[in-house]
Amino acid sequence: xxxxxxxxxxxxxxxxxxxxxxxxxxxxxxxxxxxxxxxxxxxxxxxxxxxxxxxxxxxxxxxxxxxxxxxxxxxxxxxxxxxxxxxxxxxxxxxxxxxxxxxxxxxxxxxxxxxxxxxxxxxxxxxxxxxxxxxxxxxxxxxxxxxxxxxxxxxxxxxxxxxxxxxxxxxxxxxxxxxxxxxxxxxxxxxxxxxxxxxxxxxxxx
Amino acid sequence: xxxxxxxxxxxxxxxxxxxxxxxxxxxxxxxxxxxxxxxxxxxxxxxxxxxxxxxxxxxxxxxxxxxxxxxxxxxxxxxxxxxxxxxxxxxxxxxxxxxxxxxxxxxxxxxxxxxxxxxxxxxxxxxxxxxxxxxxxxxxxxxxxxxxxxxxxxxxxxxxxxxxxxxxxxxxxxxxxxxxxxxxxxxxxxxxxxxxxxxxxxxxxx
Numbered sequence: 303x304x305x306x307x308x309x310x311x312x313x314x315x316x317x318x319x320x321x322x323x324x325x326x327x328x329x330x331x332x333x334x335x336x337x338x339x340x341x342x343x344x345x346x347x348x349x350x351x352x353x354x355x356x357x358x359x360x361x362x363x364x365x366x367x368x369x370x371x372x373x374x375x376x377x378x379x380x381x382x383x384x385x386x387x388x389x390x391x392x393x394x395x396x397x398x399x400x401x402x403x404x405x406x407x408x409x410x411x412x413x414x415x416x417x418x419x420x421x422x423x424x425x426x427x428x429x430x431x432x433x434x435x436x437x438x439x440x441x442x443x444x445x446x447x448x449x450x451x452x453x454x455x456x457x458x459x460x461x462x463x464x465x466x467x468x469x470x471x472x473x474x475x476x477x478x479x480x481x482x483x484x485x486x487x488x489x490x491x492x493x494x495x496x497x498x499x500x501x502x503x504x505x506x507x508x
Numbered sequence: 509x510x511x512x513x514x515x516x517x518x519x520x521x522x523x524x525x526x527x528x529x530x531x532x533x534x535x536x537x538x539x540x541x542x543x544x545x546x547x548x549x550x551x552x553x554x555x556x557x558x559x560x561x562x563x564x565x566x567x568x569x570x571x572x573x574x575x576x577x578x579x580x581x582x583x584x585x586x587x588x589x590x591x592x593x594x595x596x597x598x599x600x601x602x603x604x605x606x607x608x609x610x611x612x613x614x615x616x617x618x619x620x621x622x623x624x625x626x627x628x629x630x631x632x633x634x635x636x637x638x639x640x641x642x643x644x645x646x647x648x649x650x651x652x653x654x655x656x657x658x659x660x661x662x663x664x665x666x667x668x669x670x671x672x673x674x675x676x677x678x679x680x681x682x683x684x685x686x687x688x689x690x691x692x693x694x695x696x697x698x699x700x701x702x703x704x705x706x707x708x709x710x711x712x713x714x
Contacts, residue, residue, distance in 0.1 A: 306713075308706060315705040319684060342686055378705045379712025397603035403684065403701045407708070448707060471714070472707040478525060478609065480548055488710035490703045495609045497696045499521040499584045500514060501654060501678040502613070504694035506585025507512075508677070 306354055311378070313351050316341050318374040324367050333364040383408045387441060387470075389461050390452035391416035391424070391431045394476055398450060399427045412446055417457070434461065441468045448472045455479045512560055517584070519557050522547050524580040530573050539570040589614045593647060593676075595667050596658035597622035597630070597637045600682050604656060605633045618652055623663070640667065647674045654678045661685045 320340045324332055334345040334352075341348070352365075375381055386409050388395050398404070399411055414426050417434040424431045432440055449465040451458050451473060458477035465473070466487055475481050475491040483489050526546045530538055540551040540558075547554070558571075581587055592615050594601050604610070605617055620632050623640040630637045638646055655671040657664050657679060664683035671679070672693055681687050681697040689695050 311706050311709050312702055315702045315709075316686060318705070319701065340686070342688070377709070379708035380705065384708060384711065393603040393606050397599040398700075400599050401700060404704070407701060407704050409704055409708075447711060472711050474703060474707060480522060480546070482548070486714070488707060490706055492698055492700070492703060494604075494607065494698070495525065495613060496518055496521045497680060497698060498610070498613050498615055499524070499586065500517050500696055501680060501694060502585035502590060502615075503517050503521075503583070505590065505653060505678050508692070 310351055310354065313341065313343065313347070314374055315378060317348070317351070318371065318378065321367055321371045321374065325371055330367055331364040332367055332370075336364075380407055383410050384448050384472075385410055385412040385444075385446040386448045386450055387412060387437075387446040387465070388414045388450045388452065389434070389437075389465070390454075390457075391418070391421045391426060392452060395450075395452040396426070398452065398476075399429075409448065411450075412444060413440055415440075437461070437464055438468065441465070441470075445469060448474065451475045451477050451481070453477055516557055516560065519547065519549065519553070520580055521584060523554070523557070524577065524584065527573055527577045527580065531577055536573055537570040538573055538576075542570075586613055589616050590654050590678075591616055591618040591650075591652040592654045592656055593618060593643075593652040593671070594620045594656045594658065595640070595643075595671070596660075596663075597624075597627045597632060598658060601656075601658040602632070604658065604682075605635075615654065617656075618650060619646055621646075643667070643670055644674060647671070647676075651675060654680065657681045657683050657687070659683055 317337055320337060321332065334348040338345040338348045388399060388411055391414050399414065404411060411429065414429050414431050415434045415437055416422060416431050421431050422433045447470065449470045451462060453461055455478050458475065458479050459481060462473060462481050462483065466483060471487050473481065473483065473487065473489040475489055478493055478495050481489050523543055526543060527538065540554040544551040544554045594605060594617055597620050605620065610617060617635065620635050620637050621640045621643055622628060622637050627637050628639045653676065655676045657668060659667055661684050664681065664685050665687060668679060668687050668689065672689060677693055679687065679689065679693065679695040681695055684699055684701050687695050
């Protein structure tokens with residue numbers, strides 16, 4: 303398959319969200335216009351995005367909703383389970399562990415680590431918080447594919463390096479730092495400070 | 509001031525983060541190369557980004573760290589306080605209310621609303637959770653500039669419309685929906701499902 307721009311992947315993910323809603327409502331077909339209107343884009347863009355993956359839909363009839371849901375889930379790699387290690391058992395980690403969207407998308411939190419002795423050993427949503435010093439021992443025994451980094455900024459890069467050394471290929475980073483990783487590792491950073499600053503910039507420069 | 513692309517604003521926000529670290533470490537000047545290395549970009553990009561805002565730095569000497577921090581904070585609108593309403597008192601809302609980055613950047617959570625009778629009236633970080641039905645009454649008495657939407661998906665658009673009707677011009681949205689807003693309102697969406705799907709896409713299509 304051709305390499306697809308991240309912006310396209312993000313739109314496919316949005317289309318999937320809308321299509322899942324349509325499916326719940328029992329809607330069986332949808333036009334590219336309806337998908338475009340829902341996603342704030344154009345029908346030409348929708349058709350272009352979907353054309354990357356072969357031929358969908360019938361002219362004049364639109365796309366079959368269940369078929370497109372199935373295909374998009376397959377494209378986005380959602381047909382399987384991913385094992386996730388949560389690194390950091392603070393407030394954000396706690397909220398994430400309880401976030402249903404993880405499990406719904408096949409992301410199974412398999413281990414939680416923290417370096418704070420007050421947190422190690424505590425039960426968290428059916429798991430026990432493990433000592434961050436045991437990261438190597440634990441993840442060698444039970445490997446994960448994804449690490450979610452919710453440590454303080456100053457601890458994030460070192461623990462990321464350790465995870466990569468253990469074969470982790472995907473990182474979801476909530477620490478307010480730019481992580482440096484090898485080319486074969488993908489990082490997504492959710493940086494709240496940065497989102498807030500694009501808001502304050504917009505409010506100030508209107 | 510010229511209109512600046514969002515990607516530039518995001519880089520300026522990242523530079524500020526690094527410069528604040530340099531300032532804490534007592535570093536007084538920094539080269540565009542050092543800033544670029546820290547931010548995963550090029551020194552030409554750094555110079556171009558900063559040139560939008562006039563002339564900084566001295567050839568061969570680099571940028572004065574405190575001066576650049578002050579200027580970037582001003583550009584990003586961080587020299588003042590923004591009043592924020594948190595709509596939704598669930599797990600993510602709870603984590604956000606305790607997130608220090610809000611206050612550090614001048615974002616003051618002034619009110620919290622929820623429609624769940626079990627949550628209304630509870631104390632949250634020095635505030636009392638208010639009934640969402642009182643949104644108009646409360647925000648007319650004590651207006652806010654920013655609304656943080658942490659409701660379930662199906663409630664997000666309606667409450668966003670109500671906030672906009674009350675004069676809110678900036679929205680930080682954590683609900684997994686694409687909000688529709690007028691042109692003069694800025695929305696930033698933090699969509700965890702979408703971040704997870706770009707990771708699963710990358711893991712599947714390597």
